Amino acid sequence: MLMEKLRTHHTRDIEPEEMADKSVTLAGWVHEVRDLGGICFVVLRDREGMAQVTLVKKKVDSDFFNKAKKLMRESVISVTGTVKPEEKAPNGYEVLPDDITVLNESCTPLPLDTTGKVEAEMDTCLDSRYVDLRKPRTSAIFKIRHEVLKAVRDNFTREGFIETTTPKVVATATEGGTSLFPITYFDREAFLNQSPQLFKQILMSGGLEKVFEIGPIFRAEEHDTRRHLNEATSIDMESSFSDHFDIMETLENTIAHAYSQVKENASQQLEYLGIDLEVPETPFKRLTYSEAIDIINQYGKEELEWGDDLSTLSEHTLGEHVYNETGAHHYFIIDWPTEIKPFYAMPYEDNPEISKTFDMMHTRLELSSGAQRIHYYDMLKNRIENQGLDPDSFDFYLDAFRYGMPPHAGWGLGCERLLMTMLGLENIREVVLFPRDRRRLSP
C-alpha cells in the first residue's frame, strides 16, 4: 500500500545493534531542530517516542542540509535513512537520512509548547487538544485510560458479566432529579440519561444475571468544580442472586486489576507522569456509616448527626484518618441510613432504617456507590411514592418487578474519578479528551 512507504518502523521498534547500517523509514512530527552549524539534529517524535536524525554538513548535499535546518517544528515528516548506534541519542541510535519528505507543514506560532518546557493554562490545553496531546505527559494519560477500560472489561468478562448497551435518550428521569438535559425528540420531549440504573435493573428481570456497561452519562448540574463534569463515563454493573457484599468484592477486584494492568502495560507512560503506582491491597477496609460519623465527630472540624449526608470536608477528615490508620487509599462506607439513599436501595429486614448500601471511597473523593436493590414490587412502589415521585412515570420500570424479579445488587463507578485518583491529577478535565462543563461545549 501507498502508506507503507511512509513508515517501516516506529521509533521504539529499532534495535540499534541488530539494525545497524540497515535502512529504515520513520514518520512523525518534528519535535525539535538543533542547528549547530556543522551538524544539524532533527528530533522526530512518533506515538511511541523520539528518534534523532543527524545531518553532517560536510557529508550531505547542501540543499538537503539547508532544507532540514529550516524544518518547521511540529511539521509532519517521513525520514528514510540508515540506523547508527549512538548511546547518547534517544533509544540508543541515530538515523543518517537519505531523504526527508514533508508530509504536512505546521503553521507558526504553535498554540502551546509541545516540549513541556513552557507550561500552559488548562483552558489553552483543552482548546488545543490537537497539540496538547503531542506532549508525552498528556498522551500518557489517554494510553492509561485505554488500559484501565480494557482491564475493567477483562475483569467483568472473567467474572461472567455480559456487556450491554442501554439507551441514552430516555423519557423519564432515573431518580426523578431535576438535573437533566432536555432534548427535542421529534415532536416530543425527552432527556439525556443520567444513569443506566433503571435499565440495568430491568435486565435482571430479563434473566441476563450479570451485566456491565461502560458509557456516557449526562448531568445538568451547575457545578463548576475540578471534580465534576456534565458528560462523564460511567462504569456500571448489576448482578442477580447477589447482595451488596458480593458486589463489593467485584468492585475491589476491578480496581486492583485496573491498577495492576496499568502498572504492567503502561510503565513508560507512568514514567512520563512521574508515578510509582502502588496496586491497592484487597479486601478494602469496611467502615460502617455509624463508625464514619464517630470518626468525623472525633477528628473533624464539623459535628454531624446520624442521618446526615457526608460533606466534602467530612470525606477528607475520614479519608485522612483511614489512610493514617491503615496506609490504604481505598475503603468502603457501608450500611447507610435508608433515607439518604435512592429509592431502590434495599433496607435491612431486621433494621429498615439502615440499608444494604455502600460508597467506595478514595482518600480524596468518592469513586463508587452501590447497593442491594429492592426486588419487591410493592416495597419499591411505596418507596417511589414516599420520595414524592410519581409511580406512573416509572411504569416501564415497575412492570419488570411484577413477573419474577430476582434479588440483585449493583454499583456505578466513575471512570474519570478512578483515573484522576490513580494518577494523582487535580482536575478531572485532564483525563477527558474533550470535556463538557457549564462553560465548555467545544471542541
Next chain:
Amino acid sequence: MLMEKLRTHHTRDIEPEEMADKSVTLAGWVHEVRDLGGICFVVLRDREGMAQVTLVKKKVDSDFFNKAKKLMRESVISVTGTVKPEEKAPNGYEVLPDDITVLNESCTPLPLDTTGKVEAEMDTCLDSRYVDLRKPRTSAIFKIRHEVLKAVRDNFTREGFIETTTPKVVATATEGGTSLFPITYFDREAFLNQSPQLFKQILMSGGLEKVFEIGPIFRAEEHDTRRHLNEATSIDMESSFSDHFDIMETLENTIAHAYSQVKENASQQLEYLGIDLEVPETPFKRLTYSEAIDIINQYGKEELEWGDDLSTLSEHTLGEHVYNETGAHHYFIIDWPTEIKPFYAMPYEDNPEISKTFDMMHTRLELSSGAQRIHYYDMLKNRIENQGLDPDSFDFYLDAFRYGMPPHAGWGLGCERLLMTMLGLENIREVVLFPRDRRRLSP
C-alpha cells in the same frame, strides 16, 4: 455472603455422574410446572440453561408437593436438593429437592410466553423486554453482541489501537446535516453527536496515531424502516500514516475475527438461533464504483449514470451478483465519485473526480464506509465551502489541520448492522435491548 446460600451452581455446571448424590442449590425462574398426579416436574431456568426438579408424591411431604405443584410460572426460586443422573432430563440430571424457596412470585398472565411456543409481535417483545429476554433465543442475541464487541476491541488492541471517548454533546453538526437532535445545554443550544468523525480526526493531529471508539450515535432521521435506528452503536476507527487500502485490511480482519470468536465462544447461542455460522474469508472482493455501476446496469432493474448514488434496489442487485459469482457475502466498493462522498474524503491526486473511499457491503445492506481523509487545511476548507457549509462553524476542527496533521484514514461500522447480517435477522430492533425510533422512546 448471604447470597451464596441462594445458589451453589448454575444448571450447566453440574456433572451428572461426578456429582451424583451431592447436594446443590440452584436459583432461577420457574420455566414450567408439569403435574402428572403422582409426580411433579418443576423446570428451573437460569442464564445458562434448564434443570429438572422432580418431586415424587409418595416420597415427599404432601405440603411440600402441593406447594411445588402450585408454583407460578416465571416466579424466582432457589432449590436445594440432591443430584441424580437422568438421561432424559435437560443436561442429563434431575434434582430431588429438599427445599424450594420462592424468592419473588410472578404475577399472571405474563405479557408474553417465555417458552417460545406462542410467537409475539415485535412491539410486544420490545415493550416487555424484561420477559422477552428470558427466551433463550432472545438472550442468545445479546450474549453474541457481547462476544462481537469483545472480539472487535481485541482486534483493535492487537493492532495497536487506543480506545478513546469523544463527546456526545456537541456545538456543531458533523457534516452540517439537518438530522440532529437539539439539546438545551444550560442557556445554549447544542446537539447530540451523529458521528465521532471530526473528533477522531482531531486525535490524529494529536498524534495518538491509531484510535477506536465504540459508542452511541444519534440521528434524527424520520426513517421508519427495519434497518434504521435513531440511536445506534457505532464502531469507529482512525489511523495515521495509513491510506484507505490499509484500513480496509483492518476492517476485514475485524469482521472475520468477530465471526470466528462468536463461532468459538457462543456455539450454544448459535444453536438456539439455528445458525451454522460461516467465517467470511479475507481478503474481501474489491469492486470499483464504475464496475458496480456496470453490473447494476447490466443485471438490475434500473439504469444508473456515473455519479449517481446507489439505491437500496441497486445494492441488492449488486449483492446478489457478487454472491452468485464468488459465494461471499462481504465485498468492498472502492473509488467513489468525490462529489457524492463527504467533504473530508481525499480525492486521488491524478484523478480528483474519484476519491480514496470505500463502502463495505453485505449482500443485504451497507455495513461500513471509510476513506483516506484530506489532511491539508486549504483543500479541506475549500471542500467545506463547496458543499455550502460555513467553515467558521468548523474552526475547532480546521485548526487541527494547521499545525501538523498527518495523512490518515478511517471508517465507521454499524454495530447493529454487523449483528443483524451475522445472525440473519430481519429487523434491526432485534439486536438492541431498548431501541429508539421515531415512535419508540420507552422502555
